Amino acid sequence: MPTLTTPIPANPAADWLPVAVFLVTAVLFAAVLLWIPRLIAPRHPTPDKARPYECGERVSGEFWQQIHIGYYLFALVFIIFDVEVVFLWPYVRVLGGRLIPQGLGLFVFFDLLLFVGILVVALVYAWRKGVLRWE
Amino acid sequence: MSAHQLAFLVLGVLILVSALMVVTVRNLVHAALFLILCFAGVAGLYVLLQAEFLAVAQVLIYIGAITVLILFGIMLTRKITGGAQPPLASHWKAAGAGAGAFLLLLLYVAMTGQWQVSDQPPMDSTTTLGLALVTRYVLPFELASVVLLAALVGAVLLARDETR
Numbered sequence: 001m002p003t004l005t006t007p008i009p010a011n012p013a014a015d016w017l018p019v020a021v022f023l024v025t026a027v028l029f030a031a032v033l034l035w036i037p038r039l040i041a042p043r044h045p046t047p048d049k050a051r052p053y054e055c056g057e058r059v060s061g062e063f064w065q066q067i068h069i070g071y072y073l074f075a076l077v078f079i080i081f082d083v084e085v086v087f088l089w090p091y092v093r094v095l096g097g098r099l100i101p102q103g104l105g106l107f108v109f110f111d112l113l114l115f116v117g118i119l120v121v122a123l124v125y126a127w128r129k130g131v132l133r134w135e
Numbered sequence: 136m137s138a139h140q141l142a143f144l145v146l147g148v149l150i151l152v153s154a155l156m157v158v159t160v161r162n163l164v165h166a167a168l169f170l171i172l173c174f175a176g177v178a179g180l181y182v183l184l185q186a187e188f189l190a191v192a193q194v195l196i197y198i199g200a201i202t203v204l205i206l207f208g209i210m211l212t213r214k215i216t217g218g219a220q221p222p223l224a225s226h227w228k229a230a231g232a233g234a235g236a237f238l239l240l241l242l243y244v245a246m247t248g249q250w251q252v253s254d255q256p257p258m259d260s261t262t263t264l265g266l267a268l269v270t271r272y273v274l275p276f277e278l279a280s281v282v283l284l285a286a287l288v289g290a291v292l293l294a295r296d297e298t299r
Contacts, residue, residue: 008258008259008262008263008266009256009257009258009259016182017138019182020142066210066211066212067210067211069211069294071207071210071211072207072211072294073290073291073294073295075203075204075207076287076290076291076294077287077290078199078200078203079199079200079203079204080283080286080287080290082195082196082199082200083195083196083200083283084280084283085195086191086192086195086196087268087276087279087280089188089191089195089261089265090188090261090262090264090265090268091265091268091269092265093259093261093262093265094262094265094266094269097259097262099262099265099266100266100269101266101270104270107269107270107273108269108270111269111273111276111277112269114277114280115276115277115279115280116280118277118280118281118283118284119280119283119284121284122283122284122287122288125284125287125288125291126287126291129291129295130295131291131295
């Protein structure tokens, strides 16, 4: 099937300007919202006010503390499914561009079903091993 | 100056400044956050180079996975602030000399190399890859899923005993 691996011309209408506008707006939005209180809010700092807020309790111990190794498993599970998304992205783009060859629709559908199915097995395994349980 | 050049300039400054902050800030968590900014800038460069798939993979893998691993590595470590020496303290001369030599080499290659501009129209890397993955290379596609399954099983087996 040589035709299926020949490059597809890029869509000349693909435009990243909205992404750039979005990013710049997001940064400006956050910056301005942090800047306005500095302008108009009254500031009378005292040592007690400058303390980190812990629901009214006195702060005890160091702020930077070693976290429990158990959280590491959450990170590992996250990474597995993060990498899965990398594989799903081209697939979604093929769907979005309506590029699936004639007659291969079901085949391509079951491709993804199997791919995700294997990863569901991974999720079920992690779940049954108690990785997802919060202790 | 075209919009393309302006974007390159902004991204270049962003990458350089954030990379410099990574190696100079004293707080390791802040360094990791600046690393995210640096990776985001590189993703923007990939977009400028019309390498859309690389840009998305950069965001997902580097900003998502790698930084999470680094942050967890920092947070699992004891005493990340107490008595930490400034990251640039040791070997900075040797590291600077190495980086400088590499920069000179890159500049030499960039200035003297014969760079051909392709006359082909730009291709859509993501959909090309996607179509190949679900048709001709469907076996590697499914095998990737099996590899991920094996990675998760291995991670759970290795890490679970330590948590109990």
